[in-house]
Amino acid sequence: MKKNLLTLFSLAIALSVTLTSCTIDINDGDNGNGTITNPGTTESVLSGSGTLSGTITKDILIKKGTYILDGVVKITNGATITIEPGAVFNAVTTKSSSLVVLQDGKINAVGTASEPIVFTTTNKQPGDWGGITLYGNAPIKAVNGLSQALSEDGNSVYYGGNDANHNSGTMKFVRVEYGGKKINDGTSETNSMTFYAVGAGTTLENLVSYKGTDDGYEFFGGTVSAKNIVSYGNYDDSFDWQDAWSGQNNTNWYAFQTGTGNFGMEIEASANVDNIAPKISNITLIRDANTNPEVAGSVEISAIQFKRQGTGIFSNVYISGYKNLGGKSAYSVLIQDAATETNQVNTGKVVVAPMTYLNSDNAGVWGYAYTPNGGKTFTNATTVTKVSLVPGAWATVDGVNLLAGLQ
Numbered sequence: 269m270k271k272n273l274l275t276l277f278s279l280a281i282a283l284s285v286t287l288t289s290c291t292i293d294i295n296d297g298d299n300g301n302g303t304i305t306n307p308g309t310t311e312s313v314l315s316g317s318g319t320l321s322g323t324i325t326k327d328i329l330i331k332k333g334t335y336i337l338d339g340v341v342k343i344t345n346g347a348t349i350t351i352e353p354g355a356v357f358n359a360v361t362t363k364s365s366s367l368v369v370l371q372d373g374k375i376n377a378v379g380t381a382s383e384p385i386v387f388t389t390t391n392k393q394p395g396d397w398g399g400i401t402l403y404g405n406a407p408i409k410a411v412n413g414l415s416q417a418l419s420e421d422g423n424s425v426y427y428g429g430n431d432a433n434h435n436s437g438t439m440k441f442v443r444v445e446y447g448g449k450k451i452n453d454g455t456s457e458t459n460s461m462t463f464y465a466v467g468a469g470t471t472l473e474n475l476v477s478y479k480g481t482d483d484g485y486e487f488f489g490g491t492v493s494a495k496n497i498v499s500y501g502n503y504d505d506s507f508d509w510q511d512a513w514s515g516q517n518n519t520n521w522y523a524f525q526t527g528t529g530n531f532g533m534e535i536e537a538s539a540n541v542d543n544i545a546p547k548i549s550n551i552t553l554i555r556d557a558n559t560n561p562e563v564a565g566s567v568e569i570s571a572i573q574f575k576r577q578g579t580g581i582f583s584n585v586y587i588s589g590y591k592n593l594g595g596k597s598a599y600s601v602l603i604q605d606a607a608t609e610t611n612q613v614n615t616g617k618v619v620v621a622p623m624t625y626l627n628s629d630n631a632g633v634w635g636y637a638y639t640p641n642g643g644k645t646f647t648n649a650t651t652v653t654k655v656s657l658v659p660g661a662w663a664t665v666d667g668v669n670l671l672a673g674l675q
Contacts, residue, residue, distance in 0.1 A: 498524075534573050
């Protein structure tokens, strides 16, 4: 036990240079006169400035201020990273910076509509850094029904567990900008927000992924649900999942695709016929007129794609702006293979209704990438409305209101 505590003044100076969360003890239980007191809830504090780096193995509190996120920062060993409203992190772009919460770590990042928590870069270019990744211990079904798989994010972590209600923490009013940095293989990118086997005990609400070069959000199995989430200007798919993700309480998902963008939603279950269909109420997918797929002539221009036994029960779905392009056809819903049609669509595990499909090509029919196809038709529902989200700084970037398309 240390006998000399750092003064708040000296600690502030130390933290303004760099974070040493594994070595600085703010409260070790000794108040200086030999009397033992209960330690505080945090072992380290950043109070307005500093650098977040390395592996965090003790609780850390980050107060409102502007910080540097340097390299891959991992939260582990039972530690919780607590971030207060108004904290802004500028990621170092000369290395593969990212925030990774491992299975034995936790995040408590709770901003507000007027004071969000923001992860960005000073460079402000898509692909600048790796984004946020959470790992949990909820069940997955990977390829061949495996209950574990190796992550695709460059961290080489095995994910998949047996605790459907596992809690990785809370994220509210958090915005991730310019994610999607390429990983070590030089071709694959990270997502802006990635959830590996994250459990239903985790809270994900009022999140924004902005102009990343891969998916806005991707779920690899798990049971977590997300509410009030925005995917804006992401290059690949706005929303993506695999490994039989099965969140049941999702609502208010909004995507605005502009510049570069593939599918609005790409859905698969890693070819597992037996999976639990996730449920999402209130989905709005809007494709701006200037939007092109990453690869010219690609078929990735439809709003929602189901493949490899992917499932989903969607209600109140508003879709606009999906046009034929490069000799390929755009659809509200595209079924890629006959097995998905037979095992999932025809058994009621793929439902997209009520739906309205406006300012788009091939209205009234689903698309099929095989023949003979299922021939599913639909009529625009007059009851469908766009998603409603609270306005504020959380959904505003450089003076641009990301929710303007909902008005």
